[in-house]
Amino acid sequence: MDFNLTETQQMLRDTADRLIRERYGFEQRAKILKSPDGFSRGMWATFAELGLLAIEVPEEFGGIGGTFQDVAIVLEAFGRGMVVEPFIPTAVLGAGLINAAGTQEQKAELLPRIAEGGLFVAFGHGEPKSRYALAYIATRAVAEGDGFTLTGEKAVVLGGDCADLFIVSARTAGAAGERDGLSLFLVPREADGLSVRGYPTVDGTRAAEVSLQGVKVSRSALLGAEGGALPLIEQAVDRGIAALCAEAVGAMEALNEQTLDYLKTRTQFGVPIGSFQVLQHHMVDMYIAHEQARSMAILAADRADSPDALARAKAISAAKVQIGKSARHIGQQAVQMHGGIGITMEYSAGHLFKRLTTIDRTFGDADFHLARYAELSAAA
Amino acid sequence: MDLNYTADELAFAEEVRQWVRANLPPETRHRVLHHIRLEKQDFVNWQAKLAERGWGAPAWPEQYGGTRWTSVQKHLFEEILAEEGAPPAIPFGLGMIGPVLIAFGSEAQKQRYLPRILTMEDWWCQGFSEPGSGSDLASLRTRAVLDGDEWVITGQKTWTTMAQHANMIFVLARTDPAAKPQKGISMFLMDMATPGVTVRPIITIDGEHEVNEVFFDDVRIPKDAIVGEPGKGWTYAKFLLSHERTGIARIGRSKAELKRLKHIASEETVEGVPLIRTPGFAAKIAALEIELTALELTNLRMIAAEKAGQAPGVEANMLKIKGSEIQQTLTELMMEAVGPYALPFNPEAREPGWNGEPIGPDYAAPLAPDYFNYRKVTIYGGSNEIQRNILAKAKLGL
Ligand SMILES: Cc1cc2nc3c(=O)[nH]c(=O)nc-3n(C[C@H](O)[C@H](O)[C@H](O)COP(=O)(O)OP(=O)(O)OC[C@H]3O[C@@H](n4cnc5c(N)ncnc54)[C@H](O)[C@@H]3O)c2cc1C
Numbered sequence: 001m002d003f004n005l006t007e008t009q010q011m012l013r014d015t016a017d018r019l020i021r022e023r024y025g026f027e028q029r030a031k032i033l034k035s036p037d038g039f040s041r042g043m044w045a046t047f048a049e050l051g052l053l054a055i056e057v058p059e060e061f062g063g064i065g066g067t068f069q070d071v072a073i074v075l076e077a078f079g080r081g082m083v084v085e086p087f088i089p090t091a092v093l094g095a096g097l098i099n100a101a102g103t104q105e106q107k108a109e110l111l112p113r114i115a116e117g118g119l120f121v122a123f124g125h126g127e128p129k130s131r132y133a134l135a136y137i138a139t140r141a142v143a144e145g146d147g148f149t150l151t152g153e154k155a156v157v158l159g160g161d162c163a164d165l166f167i168v169s170a171r172t173a174g175a176a177g178e179r180d181g182l183s184l185f186l187v188p189r190e191a192d193g194l195s196v197r198g199y200p201t202v203d204g205t206r207a208a209e210v211s212l213q214g215v216k217v218s219r220s221a222l223l224g225a226e227g228g229a230l231p232l233i234e235q236a237v238d239r240g241i242a243a244l245c246a247e248a249v250g251a252m253e254a255l256n257e258q259t260l261d262y263l264k265t266r267t268q269f270g271v272p273i274g275s276f277q278v279l280q281h282h283m284v285d286m287y288i289a290h291e292q293a294r295s296m297a298i299l300a301a302d303r304a305d306s307p308d309a310l311a312r313a314k315a316i317s318a319a320k321v322q323i324g325k326s327a328r329h330i331g332q333q334a335v336q337m338h339g340g341i342g343i344t345m346e347y348s349a350g351h352l353f354k355r356l357t358t359i360d361r362t363f364g365d366a367d368f369h370l371a372r373y374a375e376l377s378a379a380a
Numbered sequence: 381m382d383l384n385y386t387a388d389e390l391a392f393a394e395e396v397r398q399w400v401r402a403n404l405p406p407e408t409r410h411r412v413l414h415h416i417r418l419e420k421q422d423f424v425n426w427q428a429k430l431a432e433r434g435w436g437a438p439a440w441p442e443q444y445g446g447t448r449w450t451s452v453q454k455h456l457f458e459e460i461l462a463e464e465g466a467p468p469a470i471p472f473g474l475g476m477i478g479p480v481l482i483a484f485g486s487e488a489q490k491q492r493y494l495p496r497i498l499t500m501e502d503w504w505c506q507g508f509s510e511p512g513s514g515s516d517l518a519s520l521r522t523r524a525v526l527d528g529d530e531w532v533i534t535g536q537k538t539w540t541t542m543a544q545h546a547n548m549i550f551v552l553a554r555t556d557p558a559a560k561p562q563k564g565i566s567m568f569l570m571d572m573a574t575p576g577v578t579v580r581p582i583i584t585i586d587g588e589h590e591v592n593e594v595f596f597d598d599v600r601i602p603k604d605a606i607v608g609e610p611g612k613g614w615t616y617a618k619f620l621l622s623h624e625r626t627g628i629a630r631i632g633r634s635k636a637e638l639k640r641l642k643h644i645a646s647e648e649t650v651e652g653v654p655l656i657r658t659p660g661f662a663a664k665i666a667a668l669e670i671e672l673t674a675l676e677l678t679n680l681r682m683i684a685a686e687k688a689g690q691a692p693g694v695e696a697n698m699l700k701i702k703g704s705e706i707q708q709t710l711t712e713l714m715m716e717a718v719g720p721y722a723l724p725f726n727p728e729a730r731e732p733g734w735n736g737e738p739i740g741p742d743y744a745a746p747l748a749p750d751y752f753n754y755r756k757v758t759i760y761g762g763s764n765e766i767q768r769n770i771l772a773k774a775k776l777g778l
Contacts, residue, residue: 131719156720201723202748268516350585
């Protein structure tokens with residue numbers, strides 16, 4: 001067993017860490033959040049230059065053809081910096097889905113553009129009534145002529161605000177909740193009948209409500225086989241979760257560091273507050289929560305691309321439960337130990353808390369994944 | 381033993397409920413129950429109405445506009461107001477400086493300020509905490525120096541709740557730098573319009589402007605703006621903070637919020653099934669309801685002891701600890717209930733009079749911001765760590 005990074009991974013980590021340290025300080029991030037896009041296109045170009053957007057893209061399409069662990073390394077650094085650029089929607093979900101299901105033509109057309117930073121992608125799957133259930137999809141795709149007509153609503157589409165291209169799920173058969181009958185489609189933003197209502201989310205990233213009213217696409221817009229997309233969707237979301245877990249570990253690390261520092265420097269009653277035993281115990285529990293989360297994030301990254309779908313799903317759900325628990329514990333305690341300062345806009349601890357809370361609520365909360373894990377365990 | 385309210389108490393409760401229903405403006409009620417931002421006028425108008433009915437300050441002595449209600453009646457009154465969606469009482473005037481003035485203020489101060497507190501003609505805020513002095517309030521550094529007929533006050537306060545609405549502030553300042561920390565502190569009454577007072581907003585992570593920094597730059601106030609005697613400010617502050625405990629558990633409000641949580645959890649569905657019917661979430665709601673019931677009975681036991689003549693003691697700190705934790709769990713479950721729709725940040729939807737199209741269900745917008753905002757309830761008014769320290773020492777002798 002070997003938990004060490006390879007030499008290339010160590011280089012990747014150094015690159016990502018330096019980028020965050022030098023270009024993604026708290027003030028710089030605050031400035032980025034205030035810009036009209038809510039993220040920085042300049043930063044995105046830097047990601048592309050450094051090859052970060054190309055990790056999931058195979059070499060034959062101008063990418064690096066890296067492993068999921070490489071992606072996780074970048075995301076951990078992004079978690080520390082609370083990066084708001086839509087990296088997971090485009091470089092993980094987008095590139096991952098196109099890579100997994102696309103035809104040679106689709107890959108050749110889209111993947112190089114993702115790697116170069118010229119294409120923002122969003123995965124439009126969840127719906128107002130689907131909550132976290134991946135098969136509970138009602139959007140319809142009706143075959144017409146040599147194409148399809150799409151009608152339905154997509155909810156809280158991450159990165160949908162700025163996406164040039166949506167990967168949308170819709171039913172070519174079956175009813176909401178059924179495993180069969182789901183298909184994926186590539187829908188450009190400017191398609192007639194597609195409307196996007198973008199907004200910021202509570203943690204400062206961006207999402208959108210996407211409405212499809214009789215959107216016509218050609219058959220070549222189909223991504224993967226007709227009617228059999230659910231396994232692909234499950235895989236994509238599991239990979240998204242593994243990415244979020246890595247990001248959360250970075251955010252927890254930053255929050256723990258900051259809190260520990262505060263305990264050592266903030267004085268009340270003439271002593272550093274870290275000398276109060278109750279706070280020491282809280283801090284130790286936060287340290288343990290972070291280590292537990294890190295272990296599960298490593299497992300999730302390792303299993304994200306496993307050919308054994310059941311092993312993958314179990315590891316991912318287990319990781320999401322642990323990350324949710326740790327994130328909640330660390331976030332709440334960190335704020336509490338900072339006192340009033342912890343809940344102010346000008347101080348970064350509260351923002352890390354908000355990001356961690358958001359991660360807990362994305363792609364299924366701890367309750368959802370606990371139930372999924374229990375079900376999968378009973379089955380196997 | 382009889383765990384039921386008496387017929388008289390029930391009749392009283394019914395009278396209060398009917399009156400609130402008839403007099404609380406529906407718009408205000410809607411705002412409170414739907415977590416829409418209240419305007420200053422919502423608070424002021426309601427307090428004025430209560431005062432007119434003679435219910436402006438139930439806990440005060442009758443001669444200043446109070447009632448002769450029993451502790452059970454006072455409790456019922458607070459509960460019913462909260463359950464019916466009345467604006468929460470702003471504690472700084474009625475619950476804090478009012479009782480201090482009644483106990484220690486000069487006759488002139490009583491005559492001038494108490495009636496204006498009763499009708500909320502004055503909006504008071506609390507100038508205690510400083511950047512370096514939070515839990516350790518006695519370390520405060522704001523100075524007050526007597527110069528002829530005036531006190532000159534210099535320093536900085538922080539976390540001053542709703543100072544943006546306030547026209548009056550009560551301030552703790554150091555009048556004797558040579559004395560032991562607690563002994564050198566005095567309490568002052570200050571008009572916020574006095575030259576040299578600056579209020580600067582602090583925005584919290586939910587995007588709200590609720591707290592402020594307040595700066596005193598050689599602010600000159602009259603000599604008689606001091607409360608009681610110089611150097612006794614700490615004693616008055618402790619008296620004041622002990623008064624904060626009435627209603628601190630906020631059980632009435634939590635009951636109203638629990639009702640709302642159940643409503644949301646029955647609107648939200650998991651694959652077509654109402655969330656409230658799913659075993660996991662149903663168990664969470666049940667556990668919370670049981671905690672709340674236990675707290676309510678604990679509270680009632682203390683009220684009964686108070687009625688029997690025992691002074692409220694540090695047991696009340698227990699109400700603060702549990703009450704605040706329950707409030708936090710409520711905000712957390714509400715956010716959880718809306719699933720992915722907790723994520724959109726749509727602050728306009730909390731503005732009174734907004735009639736845009738919501739993102740997701742119309743009740744979703746305030747839920748995550750409330751969760752972030754409510755982290756404060758275990759910090760302010762003496763953090764829960766401090767409350768536990770006090771209980772450990774005073775109750776358990778540790
Ligand atoms: C939303 C909000 C509104 C407020 N409104 C007002 C107001 O209107 N007027 C006003 O004067 N003040 C107000 N406060 C201030 C409030 O009373 C202080 O925030 C509180 O006393 C804690 O002080 P602090 O924030 O400086 O934290 P600190 O005192 O620095 O505490 C930091 C952490 O250390 C812990 N700690 C400190 N001492 C000990 C100890 N001895 N043992 C164990 N743990 C300890 C605390 O519990 C906390 O977790 C408000 C605060 C908030 C957040």
